[in-house]
Amino acid sequence: MWHVLLLDGYIDEPSCLGVPPYISPHVRYIYGALLEAGLKEEKIGYLTADEFRQQEGEMAVPWVIVVGGTTVPGRYLGGEPLTLKEMTQLPAGIKAKDIWLVGPVVEAGLTPSGYSEYHEGAGVDKI
Numbered sequence: 001m002w003h004v005l006l007l008d009g010y011i012d013e014p015s016c017l018g019v020p021p022y023i024s025p026h027v028r029y030i031y032g033a034l035l036e037a038g039l040k041e042e043k044i045g046y047l048t049a050d051e052f053r054q055q056e057g058e059m060a061v062p063w064v065i066v067v068g069g070t071t072v073p074g075r076y077l078g079g080e081p082l083t084l085k086e087m088t089q090l091p092a093g094i095k096a097k098d099i100w101l102v103g104p105v106v107e108a109g110l111t112p113s114g115y116s117e118y119h120e121g122a123g124v125d126k127i
Contacts, residue, residue, distance in 0.1 A: 001043075001061075002043060002044065002045035002061050003039060003043040003044070003061070003062050003063065004034055004039065004043065004044050004045065004061070004062070004063045004064070004065060005045040005046075005047065005059070005061040005063070005064045005065070005094075005096075006027055006030060006031060006044065006045065006046045006047075006065050006067065007047055007049070007052055007064060007065065007066045007067065007082075007090075008023065008024070008027050008046065008047065008048045008049060008067055009049050009066055009067055009068035009069070009081055009082030009087070009103070009105070010024075010048070010049055010068075010069060010079055010080075010081040010082065011024040011026060011067065011068070011069030011103055011104060012069050012081060024067065024069070024103075026067050026069075026102070026103050027046070027067050030065055030067065030102070031044060031046070045061065048079055049079060049080065049081060049082045049086075050079045050080065052082075053086075055093075058093060058094065058095055059093065059094045059095065059096075060094075060095040060096075061094060061095075061096050062096060062097045062098075063096060063097060063098050063099075063100070064090070064094055064096045064098070064099045064100070065100045065102060066082070066087065066090065066099065066100065066101045066102070066103075067102055067103045068081070068082055068087065068101060068102075068103045068104070068105035068106075069081065069103050069104045069105055087101065087105075
């Protein structure tokens with residue numbers, strides 16, 4: 001059983017695009033910090049937004065860290081970032097002691113048209 005789930009909501013930033021293994025530095029830093037804190041590898045789970053959407057039933061994980069980023073208007077060729085609606089519904093789909101939202105989404109927020117100006121949390125306060 002996992003003690004921590006890293007949920008990769010995808011970060012759409014130039015620093016994360018086209019660099020194998022295609023996992024944002026934010027997720028890798030958090031994973032490393034958890035290991036450094038003494039958590040064993042098998043106690044840390046990782047799911048992409050797309051893998052999470054395919055999960056059936058309720059998940060039970062003590063702690064969930066959701067890494068979310070700003071979005072860019074347009075169509076995505078690969079994975080689809082977590083939406084604000086999906087983020088607000090996380091507590092209903094995951095039985096967890098704590099759910100933390102981290103990454104650029106916390107400051108910049110999510111808007112239907114993407115990030116084009118500073119939006120002081122743009123809807124993240126609803127989570």
